[in-house]
Amino acid sequence: MQRSAGMLVAMGVLACSTAFALHWSGWIPVWVFAAIVVLAFPPTVLGLFLWWMADEGEEDIPFIGY
Amino acid sequence: MIAELVLATLFGLLLLGIHRKVIARIQRRPGPPVWQEILHAAKFSFKTTWVPATASRVLFIGIVLVAIGIWTAAFFVMMTGGSLLVIFGIYMLHKIVEHAFGLSSGSPYGKFGGVRSVISAASEIPLFVSVAAIALFTGSLTLSDIIAWQEVHGPLLIIAFPAAIAMYLVLLSKMPFGPFSIVEAKELVSGYKTEHFGVWRAGLEVCNGLKTTVLLATFLLLFVGQLPLLWMVIGMVIITVSLSFACALTPMLSPFDSVTIQSLFTGVMLVYAGIVFLGVAA
Numbered sequence A: 001m002q003r004s005a006g007m008l009v010a011m012g013v014l015a016c017s018t019a020f021a022l023h024w025s026g027w028i029p030v031w032v033f034a035a036i037v038v039l040a041f042p043p044t045v046l047g048l049f050l051w052w053m054a055d056e057g058e059e060d061i062p063f064i065g066y
Numbered sequence B: 001m002i003a004e005l006v007l008a009t010l011f012g013l014l015l016l017g018i019h020r021k022v023i024a025r026i027q028r029r030p031g032p033p034v035w036q037e038i039l040h041a042a043k044f045s046f047k048t049t050w051v052p053a054t055a056s057r058v059l060f061i062g063i064v065l066v067a068i069g070i071w072t073a074a075f076f077v078m079m080t081g082g083s084l085l086v087i088f089g090i091y092m093l094h095k096i097v098e099h100a101f102g103l104s105s106g107s108p109y110g111k112f113g114g115v116r117s118v119i120s121a122a123s124e125i126p127l128f129v130s131v132a133a134i135a136l137f138t139g140s141l142t143l144s145d146i147i148a149w150q151e152v153h154g155p156l157l158i159i160a161f162p163a164a165i166a167m168y169l170v171l172l173s174k175m176p177f178g179p180f181s182i183v184e185a186k187e188l189v190s191g192y193k194t195e196h197f198g199v200w201r202a203g204l205e206v207c208n209g210l211k212t213t214v215l216l217a218t219f220l221l222l223f224v225g226q227l228p229l230l231w232m233v234i235g236m237v238i239i240t241v242s243l244s245f246a247c248a249l250t251p252m253l254s255p256f257d258s259v260t261i262q263s264l265f266t267g268v269m270l271v272y273a274g275i276v277f278l279g280v281a282a
Helices: A004-025 A030-052 B002-026 B035-045 B059-078 B084-103 B110-139 B143-153 B159-173 B198-223 B227-250 B256-279
Strands: none
Touching: A004 A030, A004 B002, A004 B059, A004 B227, A030 B002, A030 B035, A030 B059, A030 B198, B002 B035, B002 B059, B002 B198, B002 B227, B035 B227, B059 B198, B084 B110, B084 B198, B110 B143, B143 B198, B159 B198, B159 B227, B159 B256, B198 B227, B227 B256
């Protein structure tokens, strides 16, 4: 899990940085830059959290009513 | 703009912390430190995490990504002075996201929270009327045009005061511990987010931080106009504190009463929009 999460973060950061660089140099319009960040930012954030979280636990059954 | 996105998230969490602190002080409790919500997000992100056995795995995880994604999009629309309809379309989408959060877990508390988020969609109806009134005055639904219109004619807060009140009510319905916070009522544990813990809850906190910043900044841009950054920050803190007073001094309404009050307010706003329309048409 930690390895895949790390890969996800690396890809997300790479996508956001590339989009920023391309937008800054005038290669892509702002909406393309925004679209890339909108797609890349959420998995990057979750990937980062999954990368540094404590060990993965066993799945359980929550309270499902009486 | 990526740095701004991260700062906006942290600032939104700080505002939610200020909200909790002000409510606590009004209720004569010490309350948590103002940065508690930032610590909350960090704390959840470090916790051991898994997906409950009863959950739909794809929806359970995917909805957290969607929640962060839609408010990231709203942030970009706001920053680029884009369409107001897109921002409020995303606001509407958030209701569906809350619903999906609740249904994905397989827990009855989550499901009831999800169902209540659909019921509380009544809070969006005053928003439509508010948007219509703004469009009637300014002749545009683009944020940059509305800001430019206010530079010539003055702030909409004075010109279209009832519309500002309607949107303020919408902001109030989005704040935790408020009179319309029926989706997170204590009888439902934590409502739609009951089973989203650990990393998933940290993701939801990121979404909440971003959402708070976007909604408060949009309110200021719509009804006061473009302000220097420092004044934007001060304005957002003032609105947060006023919302905290409203939340601390008002009991949480039952779902039926919540919808009734919001529907009544919508009726009043419809009359107002009708008057504005007739005035504009004349």
